[in-house]
Structure formats: structure tokens, C-alpha cells
Amino acid sequence: MMFTPSLIRFLLPLFFLLIRTIASAQNPMPDTGLLDWPAFRTMVMENHPLARQAGLFENQASAALLRARGGFDPKLYTDFENKEFAGKNYFSHTEAGVKVPTGFGLQLKGSYNWASGTYLNPEMTLPEIGQAALGVEWSVFNGFFLDERRSGLQMAEIGLDQGTAERDILNNLLLLEGAKVYWNWVLTLNQLMIFEEALRQANIRNVGIREQYLNGANPAIDTLESYIQVQNREMDINFARVDLQNARLMMTNFVWRDDQTSINPELLGAPPDLIQGAYGKLSDQELETLRNTGRTSHPELRLYEAKLRILEVERRLKNAKRMPVLDVNYNILGNGWEFFPYTSPNDGLAVMATDIKWGINFSYPLLNRKARGDLQITDVKIAQTGQTVLQKRQEIDNKILQYANELNTLSNQIVLYRDITTNYRILLDGEMEKFRLGESTVFLINTREQRWIDAQIKFLKLLSEYRKTKAALYASAGVMATME
Numbered sequence: 001m002m003f004t005p006s007l008i009r010f011l012l013p014l015f016f017l018l019i020r021t022i023a024s025a026q027n028p029m030p031d032t033g034l035l036d037w038p039a040f041r042t043m044v045m046e047n048h049p050l051a052r053q054a055g056l057f058e059n060q061a062s063a064a065l066l067r068a069r070g071g072f073d074p075k076l077y078t079d080f081e082n083k084e085f086a087g088k089n090y091f092s093h094t095e096a097g098v099k100v101p102t103g104f105g106l107q108l109k110g111s112y113n114w115a116s117g118t119y120l121n122p123e124m125t126l127p128e129i130g131q132a133a134l135g136v137e138w139s140v141f142n143g144f145f146l147d148e149r150r151s152g153l154q155m156a157e158i159g160l161d162q163g164t165a166e167r168d169i170l171n172n173l174l175l176l177e178g179a180k181v182y183w184n185w186v187l188t189l190n191q192l193m194i195f196e197e198a199l200r201q202a203n204i205r206n207v208g209i210r211e212q213y214l215n216g217a218n219p220a221i222d223t224l225e226s227y228i229q230v231q232n233r234e235m236d237i238n239f240a241r242v243d244l245q246n247a248r249l250m251m252t253n254f255v256w257r258d259d260q261t262s263i264n265p266e267l268l269g270a271p272p273d274l275i276q277g278a279y280g281k282l283s284d285q286e287l288e289t290l291r292n293t294g295r296t297s298h299p300e301l302r303l304y305e306a307k308l309r310i311l312e313v314e315r316r317l318k319n320a321k322r323m324p325v326l327d328v329n330y331n332i333l334g335n336g337w338e339f340f341p342y343t344s345p346n347d348g349l350a351v352m353a354t355d356i357k358w359g360i361n362f363s364y365p366l367l368n369r370k371a372r373g374d375l376q377i378t379d380v381k382i383a384q385t386g387q388t389v390l391q392k393r394q395e396i397d398n399k400i401l402q403y404a405n406e407l408n409t410l411s412n413q414i415v416l417y418r419d420i421t422t423n424y425r426i427l428l429d430g431e432m433e434k435f436r437l438g439e440s441t442v443f444l445i446n447t448r449e450q451r452w453i454d455a456q457i458k459f460l461k462l463l464s465e466y467r468k469t470k471a472a473l474y475a476s477a478g479v480m481a482t483m484e
Contacts, residue, residue: 035269037182037484040255044178045171045481047256054170061156061163068156071149074100083117091117093124097133105139105147109331127335133357134339135331141323151317155310162306168299168478175480178254179471185247186271187464192240194456198449199233206230209442225442229449236453274463281408282473287400290477294396298478301396304389311382318375324364331357396476403473410466417459424452 045051076098083090097111111133115126139147206226212218248265255263295301333355335341340355365371428448434440474483 034272036272037179040178040182041175041481041483043255044175047258047260048174048178048254049256049260050174051171054167054174057163057166057170058160061159064159065153065156068153071152072101074098088119089117091115091120091124093117093120101149103150104145105143107137109133109135109137111135129336132334132337132339133331134334135329135357137327137329140326140328142321142325143327144320144323146313146317146320148317151313154313158306158309158313162303162310165299165302165306169303172299172475172478172480175483176471176475179475179480179483180468181247181250181254183464183467183471185244185251185268186274186467187460188240188244188247189271190274190460191457192237192244194453194460195233195236195240198453199230199237201449202226202230202233205442205445222442225446229442229446274460279411279414279463279466281411282404287404290404290473290479291397291400293479294400294477295393298393298396300392300478301389304385304392308382308385308389311378311385315375315378315382318371318378322368322371322375325362327361329359329361333357396478399476400473403469403476407466407469407473410462410469414459414462414466417455417462421452421455421459424448424455428452 076096078094078096080094082092092115094114095111097109100108102108112130113126113133114130115124138144206223206229209218209226210223213220213223245265248268251268252262252265255268257263332339332352342355428445428451431440431445431448435442435445471480471483474480
């Protein structure tokens with residue numbers, strides 16, 4: 001196929017379009033529409049590195065549980081010992097088998113043994129075809145009710161709850177910090193829109209006053225007064241844009257793509273209108289629900305409660321170790337694979353006393369100070385953690401009440417300042433009407449307008465502070481992820 005210049009000119013745009021489409025698919029950009037709080041929260045919870053790190057707590061706990069369960073895995077083993085000297089085989093002994101740990105300090109064992117040699121120890125002498133053995137090892141006292149293997153498994157199971165609590169703690173704090181940044185970003189954008197509208201009005205007024213001056217209706221000083229107002233508005237916008245740029249940069253610390261790459265601050269989307277939305281007081285029922293949630297299921301409390309449960313398991317283990325060590329082992333021996341070859345069916349249970357190998361291991365420290373000391377240390381840890389839980393529960397409840405009081409106060413302030421802002425606008429409109437009738441000055445209009453703008457900015461700050469306080473309220477109850 002010949003690539004003529006005209007064909008190349010036709011295909012080249014298609015080629016670049018294909019490359020751009022592939023690049024866009026590999027690095028998708030966020031929708032630049034409205035970025036409201038639920039959408040922001042979803043982006044943080046799904047893609048933020050700390051949120052993904054928080055999810056690893058559960059993976060770590062699951063891995064710890066898998067490791068603890070490994071303590072109950074059957075184990076194959078082989079022991080081989082051989083001695084050759086001066087051309088003679090002194091002895092050779094091989095044991096191969098499997099051990100199966102179970103609960104209640106019991107371990108099952110099955111093995112097969114071979115032995116040969118010129119100078120074989122008589123107690124190691126076995127049938128020529130080898131010898132099978134089936135046995136059990138049992139810790140009768142110390143290790144019967146609880147041992148390291150079973151306590152480790154119980155702690156690992158509790159660790160799943162601990163990992164979930166640690167995940168929720170990190171997510172709760174992450175969303176709280178994200179809420180502060182988000183509502184500050186919304187505030188700066190809303191402020192900028194107010195200043196831009198104020199600049200537009202100042203320019204309109206300045207043009208009108210200049211026309212009136214040219215027509216001889218106003219003195220020249222009024223044109224300077226109106227132009228200074230335009231300059232002030234331009235300064236306000238410049239500062240507002242700097243605040244917005246910084247707020248956008250802070251936002252990019254919380255919003256990430258799926259591929260864990262940062263987002264261009266200019267592509268964050270539009271903020272919601274801060275004035276829209278509910279800013280009412282917290283009802284008594286809502287407050288009581290949050291307090292009950294905080295007192296019973298706050299992730300920090302769940303973390304401490306999991307630690308208490310782990311300490312309780314540790315205490316039971318330490319208490320079990322105060323008991324004497326009495327280990328019993330019992331093995332049935334066979335001739336090759338044939339068991340009880342020298343007995344008859346009439347022997348009954350008496351066969352269990354023939355062709356066997358058994359033993360007892362007993363020990364007990366006379367003062368037993370180590371075990372008693374370990375138990376006392378664990379008791380102290382339990383008492384300390386219990387006191388910490390009581391203090392933490394009280395702190396959580398008081399913090400919920402504190403933020404609820406602040407939220408209700410802000411709700412009152414918002415209602416009050418909404419009226420103040422409206423009244424400032426009425427004063428400004430009245431002053432402009434007086435100016436139209438020749439009974440006011442540009443200075444008074446600018447003064448009225450400045451107070452109205454200041455009132456709007458303060459009103460927006462109250463709205464933003466309300467949202468931040470509500471976020472802190474939900475975070476103090478440990479349910480930041482459910483905040484509307």
C-alpha cells in the first residue's frame with residue numbers, strides 16, 4: 001500500500017486522536033462537574049493512600065490469624081542417625097512420621113522406625129521389618145485448659161476486630177482532616193464569586209459616574225472615589241485567588257485517581273453553593289443517638305476493648321502456667337504394621353498394657369514466683385487498660401456534647417447573620433436610591449457596600465465553620481463516614 005501525502009494528512013489526525021484516547025483511558029481525569037461532599041468523601045475513601053493503608057490493617061490481622069492457625073497444622077518429620085567407623089556400621093536409626101496438634105493439650109503422633117547395626121543399643125532394637133507406632137502426648141495440668149498455641153489463635157481472632165478498629169480510626173481522622181480542607185475550599189470559591197460580583201458592580205458604577213461627570217452632573221472627585229473602589233475590589237480578588245490556589249493545593253492532598261496519581265488542581269470541579277443546605281440545630285434525639293454510638297461503638301473504644309480481650313486471654317494463659325507440668329506420653333508399638341501381634345481377642349482392654357511405650361514428665365517450681373509475677377503483671381495491664389477505657393469513654397461523650405453546643409450556637413449565629421446581611425443590603429439599596437436623588441455621595445455608597453460585602457464574607461465563614469463543626473461532631477462519635 002502506497003502512503004501518498006494526501007493519505008498521510010488524512011491518517012495523521014486519526015493517529016493522534018487514537019493516542020490521546022488511549023492515554024485518557026490509562027489516566028482518567030475526574031469529572032469536572034459538581035464536587036459535592038459525598039463525591040469528595042467517596043474519592044478519599046477509595047483512592048487516598050492513607051485509606052488504602054487503613055485497609056491493610058485488616059489484611060495484616062488476617063495474616064496473623066493464618067499464622068496462628070498454622071500452629072495446628074499437621075507436621076511431617078524424619079530423624080536419621082548413622083555411625084560408620086573402621087569399616088563397620090555401628091548403628092543406623094531412622095524415624096519418620098507425622099504429628100497432629102489438637103486442643104486440650106493433646107497431640108497425636110504416628111511414626112515408623114528402622115534400626116540396624118553391629119553395636120546397636122539394645123533398647124533401640126526393632127523387628128527386622130521395622131516398627132510402626134501410634135501414640136499420644138497429653139499435657140494433663142499446665143497446658144490442658146490453655147496453651148500458647150490455642151491462646152495465640154484466640155488472640156489472632158480478636159486481632160481481626162482490632163484491625164477493623166484501627167482501620168476505622170485512621171479513616172475517621174482522614175475524613176475529618178479532609179472535611180476541614182474541603183469546606184475551606186468551598187469557602188474560598190464562594191468568596192471569590194462574591195468579590196467578582198462586587199468588582200462587576202463597581203465597574204458598572206464607575207462607568208456610570210464617569211458618564212455623569214462628563215455630562216456635568218457629578219464632580220470629578222466622585223470618579224476618583226468610584227475608581228478607588230474598583231481598585232479595592234481587584235485587590236480583594238487577587239487575595240481571594242491566592243487563597244483559592246492554596247485551598248486547591250490542599251485539596252489535591254485528599255483527592256487521587258484510581259492509579260494513585262495526583263490530580264491537577266484546576267480539574268477538581270465546581271463547589272456546591274455554600275448558602276444552600278440545612279444549617280439547623282441538632283435535635284435531642286440526634287444528639288442522644290450520637291452519644292450512644294460514641295459510648296458503645298467508637299473505633300477507639302473498640303480498639304481498647306479488643307486489647308482488653310487479648311489481655312484476658314493472656315491472663316488465662318498466665319494463670320494456667322501456675323499449674324504443675326505433667327506431660328504423659330503413650331505409644332502402641334507394632335511388629336512392622338501389625339499391632340498387638342502377641343495378644344488374643346479374649347484379652348480385652350488388657351492389650352492396651354502390652355507392646356507399649358509410655359512415660360511421664362513432672363515438674364513444679366517450689367515458689368513459682370515467675371508464673372505468679374507474670375500473672376500479676378497482666379492483672380495490672382488489665383486494670384490500666386480498663387481505666388483508660390473509662391476515661392476515653394468520658395472524653396468521647398464530653399467532646400460530642402462540646403461540638404453539639406458549638407453547632408447549635410453556630411446555627412443561631414447563622415440565622416442572626418442572615419438577617420444582618422439582608423439588612424446591610426437594604427441599607428445599600430436605600431443609599432443608592434438617595435444617591436440617584438442627589439441626597440448621598442459615592443463615599444457613603446462605597447461604605448455601605450463594603451459593610452454588605454464584609455457581612456456576606458462573615459456569613460460564608462459561619463456557614464463553613466458550621467460544616468467543619470458538624471464534621472468534628474461526627475468524628476467525635478466515630479461515624480465520620482456517615483456524615484451527610
